[in-house]
Amino acid sequence: MAISIKSQYEVELMREAGRILALTHDALKKAIKPGITTYDIDRLGEEIIRSYGCIPSFLNYNGYPASICVSINDEVVHGIPSKERFLKEGDIVSLDVGVIYKGYHSDSARTYGVGDISKEAETLIQVTKQCFFEALAVARPGNHIRDIGAAVEAYADKWGYGIVEDLVGHGVGARLHEDPEIPNYVTVRKGPKLKPGMTIAIEPMITAGTYQVRWLEDDWTVVTMDGSLAAHYENTVLITEGEPEILSRADGVDL
Ligand code: MF3
Ligand code: CO
Secondary structure, three states: OOOOOOOHHHHHHHHHHHHHHHHHHHHHHHHOOOOOEHHHHHHHHHHHHHHOOOEEOOOOHHHOOOOEEEEEOOEEEOOOOOOOOEOOOOOEEEEEEEEEEOOEEEEEEEEEEOOOOOHHHHHHHHHHHHHHHHHHHOOOOOOEHHHHHHHHHHHHHHOOOEEOOOOOEEEOOOOOOEEEEEOOOOOOOOOOEOOOOOEEEEOOEEEOOOOOEEEOOOOOOEEEOOOOOEEEOEEEEEOOOOOOEEOOOOOOOOO
């Protein structure tokens, strides 16, 4: 499929989807405490999304059975919420959330510490976030998709971290996953050129150890091969003539 260029009106809808998504993340962040189950997080998330008249993007997507992906410690992405899974002090937890507003998706992810976490875990979370901002800085017309991966790789490498290669960022809009794919590493090909009106989800998935991952028996949960911690940071971004615009944000909510 060709890469879609969004109209002003489509961008307007995606901005609103992104605003609601940011408010949802903000509410979920406040609920992250030892003792809460990943099921509770999913229930709360879906409730908030629907309270804005939106639909959770992930629910039933390729059969995914919940609204929020909740991934703990060595789980990288796509953890399935469960009544038996409790957050505990010292864990790190990644929340990946998507909302549909008037037919348009916004997709973003954050990793949080549960109570006090180790210095190592805190650094991984911060570096993963910075990987996104390194990528954002080169998300400009004239540059190519490869420049995004190169920026993530250069920064993650400085820390000796693993970059997950089996999952990638993506175009986003009327569908959750659109072209192009956006790897978090340097590819042989330059890939498509970035153009104003493209909307993309940039989402580094970084580990404290190996880049290698495997899928659990549930066919969803992706974990690090070596059991090392993983973090995820994602936003939906609009390519403009100048500075890229983060669409998955809201006034008064920290990125
Ligand atoms: N948020 C994921 C992404 O960024 C997609 C989740 S897929 C689902 O691409 F099936 F779990 F919903
Ligand atoms: Co995504």
